[in-house]
Amino acid sequence: VALPAGFDPRDVIARKRDGQDVPAGDLRAFVLGYAAGDVPDYVAAAFLMAAFVNGLSGAETAELTRAMVDSGETLPLAGIDRPKIDKHSTGGVSDGVTLVFAPLAAELGLAVAKLSGRGLGHTGGTLDKLESIPGLRTDLAPEELERQVELVGCAVAGQSKDLVPADGALYSLRDATATVASVPLIAASVMSKKLAVGSDLILLDVKAGSGAFMKTPEHAAELARSCVELASYWGRRARAAVTDMSQPLGTAIGNALEVAEAVRLLKGEARGRLRELSVAFATEALTEVGGVEREVARSKAERALDSGEAAERFRRMIEAQGGDPRVVDDPDGILPRARVRRDVHGEGPGVLVTVDAEALGRAAASLGAGRARKGDAIDPAVGIEFLPKVGAGGGGDERIAVVHARDDPSAEAAAGQVLAALTMGQDAVQVPPLVFGWYGSEVHEGPGGPDERR
Amino acid sequence: VALPAGFDPRDVIARKRDGQDVPAGDLRAFVLGYAAGDVPDYVAAAFLMAAFVNGLSGAETAELTRAMVDSGETLPLAGIDRPKIDKHSTGGVSDGVTLVFAPLAAELGLAVAKLSGRGLGHTGGTLDKLESIPGLRTDLAPEELERQVELVGCAVAGQSKDLVPADGALYSLRDATATVASVPLIAASVMSKKLAVGSDLILLDVKAGSGAFMKTPEHAAELARSCVELASYWGRRARAAVTDMSQPLGTAIGNALEVAEAVRLLKGEARGRLRELSVAFATEALTEVGGVEREVARSKAERALDSGEAAERFRRMIEAQGGDPRVVDDPDGILPRARVRRDVHGEGPGVLVTVDAEALGRAAASLGAGRARKGDAIDPAVGIEFLPKVGAGGGGDERIAVVHARDDPSAEAAAGQVLAALTMGQDAVQVPPLVFGWYGSEVHEGPGGPDERR
Numbered sequence: 090v091a092l093p094a095g096f097d098p099r100d101v102i103a104r105k106r107d108g109q110d111v112p113a114g115d116l117r118a119f120v121l122g123y124a125a126g127d128v129p130d131y132v133a134a135a136f137l138m139a140a141f142v143n144g145l146s147g148a149e150t151a152e153l154t155r156a157m158v159d160s161g162e163t164l165p166l167a168g169i170d171r172p173k174i175d176k177h178s179t180g181g182v183s184d185g186v187t188l189v190f191a192p193l194a195a196e197l198g199l200a201v202a203k204l205s206g207r208g209l210g211h212t213g214g215t216l217d218k219l220e221s222i223p224g225l226r227t228d229l230a231p232e233e234l235e236r237q238v239e240l241v242g243c244a245v246a247g248q249s250k251d252l253v254p255a256d257g258a259l260y261s262l263r264d265a266t267a268t269v270a271s272v273p274l275i276a277a278s279v280m281s282k283k284l285a286v287g288s289d290l291i292l293l294d295v296k297a298g299s300g301a302f303m304k305t306p307e308h309a310a311e312l313a314r315s316c317v318e319l320a321s322y323w324g325r326r327a328r329a330a331v332t333d334m335s336q337p338l339g340t341a342i343g344n345a346l347e348v349a350e351a352v353r354l355l356k357g358e359a360r361g362r363l364r365e366l367s368v369a370f371a372t373e374a375l376t377e378v379g380g381v382e383r384e385v386a387r388s389k390a391e392r393a394l395d396s397g398e399a400a401e402r403f404r405r406m407i408e409a410q411g412g413d414p415r416v417v418d419d420p421d422g423i424l425p426r427a428r429v430r431r432d433v434h435g436e437g438p439g440v441l442v443t444v445d446a447e448a449l450g451r452a453a454a455s456l457g458a459g460r461a462r463k464g465d466a467i468d469p470a471v472g473i474e475f476l477p478k479v480g481a482g483g484g485g486d487e488r489i490a491v492v493h494a495r496d497d498p499s500a501e502a503a504a505g506q507v508l509a510a511l512t513m514g515q516d517a518v519q520v521p522p523l524v525f526g527w528y529g530s531e532v533h534e535g536p537g538g539p540d541e542r543r
Numbered sequence: 544v545a546l547p548a549g550f551d552p553r554d555v556i557a558r559k560r561d562g563q564d565v566p567a568g569d570l571r572a573f574v575l576g577y578a579a580g581d582v583p584d585y586v587a588a589a590f591l592m593a594a595f596v597n598g599l600s601g602a603e604t605a606e607l608t609r610a611m612v613d614s615g616e617t618l619p620l621a622g623i624d625r626p627k628i629d630k631h632s633t634g635g636v637s638d639g640v641t642l643v644f645a646p647l648a649a650e651l652g653l654a655v656a657k658l659s660g661r662g663l664g665h666t667g668g669t670l671d672k673l674e675s676i677p678g679l680r681t682d683l684a685p686e687e688l689e690r691q692v693e694l695v696g697c698a699v700a701g702q703s704k705d706l707v708p709a710d711g712a713l714y715s716l717r718d719a720t721a722t723v724a725s726v727p728l729i730a731a732s733v734m735s736k737k738l739a740v741g742s743d744l745i746l747l748d749v750k751a752g753s754g755a756f757m758k759t760p761e762h763a764a765e766l767a768r769s770c771v772e773l774a775s776y777w778g779r780r781a782r783a784a785v786t787d788m789s790q791p792l793g794t795a796i797g798n799a800l801e802v803a804e805a806v807r808l809l810k811g812e813a814r815g816r817l818r819e820l821s822v823a824f825a826t827e828a829l830t831e832v833g834g835v836e837r838e839v840a841r842s843k844a845e846r847a848l849d850s851g852e853a854a855e856r857f858r859r860m861i862e863a864q865g866g867d868p869r870v871v872d873d874p875d876g877i878l879p880r881a882r883v884r885r886d887v888h889g890e891g892p893g894v895l896v897t898v899d900a901e902a903l904g905r906a907a908a909s910l911g912a913g914r915a916r917k918g919d920a921i922d923p924a925v926g927i928e929f930l931p932k933v934g935a936g937g938g939g940d941e942r943i944a945v946v947h948a949r950d951d952p953s954a955e956a957a958a959g960q961v962l963a964a965l966t967m968g969q970d971a972v973q974v975p976p977l978v979f980g981w982y983g984s985e986v987h988e989g990p991g992g993p994d995e996r997r
Contacts, residue, residue: 099719099720099721100721102592102720102721103721106592106595106596106721106722129584129585129719130583130584130585130588131583131584131585131587131588131716131719131720132588132719132720133585134584134585134586134588134589134592134720135588135589135591135592135720135721135722137589138556138560138588138589138592138593138596139592139596141560142560142592142593142596142597143596262585265553265583265585265586266553266556266585266586266588266589267553267554267556267557267560267589268560268589
């Protein structure tokens with residue numbers, strides 16, 4: 090792709106620099122030119138900073154996103170008949186929703202073809218978690234992915250490099266130039282990957298709190314609105330929830346540990362916020378695209394877990410991806426286990442007032458569960474089970490965590506990090522809600538609708 | 544130069560992005576890291592855009608400038624006993640002040656060791672002009688330059704690549720990223736090159752008007768103040784004049800043509816605004832560092848021109864740099880001449896109201912006198928003599944210009960461009976002043992003065 094004749098990328102930068110809107114065609118030429126290597130990194134970096142400081146309008150964000158999608162191939166998933174649900178989380182600690190949601194939604198008659206990412210920094214990644222299951226592959230070719238979803242109802246795979254190549258390049262550039270924390274740029278990054286895949290409903294889990302990128306529900310809501318607005322603009326249906334990440338969502342932080350917890354939840358053997366949120370997303374999906382009453386949908390989801398049917402669906406998914414299906418029967422026996430297990434006990438009476446969830450995520454990453462840089466190796470077995478929830482327990486000398494480590498010194502260090510991440514108190518504590526709110530896209534069908542706008 | 548341990552260039556960007564001041568040490572590490580190749584272009588580009596949009600404080604601009612100077616070698620000129628004057632123009636059309644000023648100041652007992660640049664876009668460059676003199680060299684080594692100034696009192700040479708290397712790199716990056724038009728960034732660029740050379744007085748000619756980078760005197764004054772403030776900060780004496788560039792300063796636009804005009808002025812054979820401004824700068828220099836009364840200084844400068852002594856000094860400078868000294872006796876005979884000369888006549892009665900000086904500069908550049916890109920070849924012979932001044936003449940069918948061209952089609956095109964650049968009227972016209980104002984640095988000597996601060 091060569092730049093259009095007479096097109097000067099500096100005109101795009103100058104407009105954004107001066108707080109003006111960039112015409113759609115120019116913005117498109119700029120982004121496609123960048124993806125093709127005709128607009129150099131330093132030119133794109135100046136644009137990103139101008140956009141960071143002066144903002145992007147809704148129309149500009151939509152055009153940026155569309156151009157990012159058009160920088161690569163798409164995955165229409167046209168051969169799948171069942172309602173297709175895509176789901177994305179902005180990242181958190183002990184955020185195993187996808188592991189539970191995908192087989193659960195499949196069991197409810199929906200199709201989930203999920204392209205996932207790897208963990209970075211204090212947040213985990215679904216691919217890393219699934220790959221702790223012996224034999225399991227996530228490098229599915231598009232045809233393979235589609236065939237598996239037709240047969241099993243769900244599949245979780247890594248994103249191909251040909252899908253939205255501009256996103257990877259822009260993200261690396263933003264990371265290097267202090268331009269990550271911009272709502273329109275984040276929304277464009279998230280939604281470009283969702284718009285590139287065919288789906289009937291996009292569900293977004295925008296995390297807010299100490300373990301999330303967005304530290305407050307208000308800031309998360311801004312991103313949620315921006316994402317669903319983008320979906321509307323391109324005629325796609327989306328629902329975004331702002332959910333609590335002021336503490337770990339489940340009780341496991343670490344790859345094999347999180348798979349084991351997901352198995353227990355899918356078998357109906359465990360309760361808690363991770364189950365609640367997985368059910369909430371399944372309910373939302375079934376209500377939105379299945380035409381099912383909300384309460385009926387919720388009952389169906391609860392039943393699929395309690396009956397063990399969702400776990401059987403997970404077994405089929407694992408088997409289809411080459412993994413050892415016995416992990417559903419005996420997760421502790423099949424999944425890799427860390428050599429050292431060390432209990433952590435509370436240091437005094439009281440209730441848990443706040444947790445620094447990011448610090449817990451970093452503690453698990455230090456054990457080897459996560460990576461500081463893209464491409465670092467991880468250890469699937471290590472991690473932290475963190476048991477108390479805000480407003481309840483954690484006091485006295487009860488066991489509050491179990492550190493799974495490669496050796497004693499790293500276990501010792503992690504135990505200290507766990508204790509340092511807690512704030513205890515004596516007074517009653519307001520328990521944060523699990524879901525702060527839902528935001529929906531408005532989709533206008535008919536002339537001027539999806540096909541025309543695209 | 545490796546980056547300091549623990550230094551993350553993104554912290555510098557993030558502060559400027561958020562409108563905060565960058566600590567001096569961090570800014571210095573960033574600039575020196577960029578000059579050394581340890582901070583990549585795209586990281587510097589993001590910083591430049593943040594600085595463009597959110598501005599730089601006086602202290603930040605000073606630190607940026609100092610780090611730019613320290614990115615390379617300096618030229619102390621310690622062996623020169625006479626008062627050393629440096630002079631810089633922000634660039635204009637028919638701006639031959641340096642050609643006249645350097646020998647004139649030398650004749651008045653001052654020393655001018657001038658590092659000059661080449662023309663770009665619609666503005667000319669002193670090196671290009673001088674090199675139209677057969678044999679003349681501008682690639683003087685530092686020792687050569689210093690020796691010539693000791694012997695002759697003046698020398699004009701190209702800037703070594705080892706002097707302020709960060710400036711060339713940053714300028715190219717600003718050009719590519721729409722971050723040129725920032726007062727602090729321009730001031731840092733201009734003053735870094737002046738601070739790197741030893742001088743007792745820095746004279747700045749900040750042009751304002753249609754042929755200048757700064758289109759209004761107010762905007763030019765902002766740059767003038769920023770430059771002298773920078774000089775103060777580093778304990779250096781500077782005087783900046785905001786001068787008119789709403790029309791060509793002299794009557795010649797083009798390299799050999801401007802040298803011929805300078806010879807006529809140096810011999811006292813011509814009058815006009817170019818002479819006036821050259822005398823104004825010489826007067827300022829002699830008053831500031833020579834301890835001479837202003838009116839006395841002015842008389843001395845006028846006399847040096849009218850007596851032909853300044854022209855003799857120019858002859859010695861040319862000879863010292865290997866050029867043909869007979870250019871002083873017979874400029875038209877020695878300098879290269881264009882094959883085609885074409886007179887341009889006025890199109891009707893009236894007086895000249897405004898001139899688009901930039902358009903005239905571009906017309907001359909189109910003939911081959913200037914370059915669109917660095918490194919383009921130029922033709923020393925071509926150009927435009929533009930005779931009328933705002934508020935006087937240009938009407939009727941009198942001759943207003945002579946186009947010097949390589950061929951008839953380019954002469955024809957330039958003639959059209961000249962006529963299109965004029966606005967004629969019937970009413971009396973306010974003639975713009977030659978000098979809008981002078982701005983001076985405050986220099987505090989003694990403890991905490993120049994040496995300590997540096």
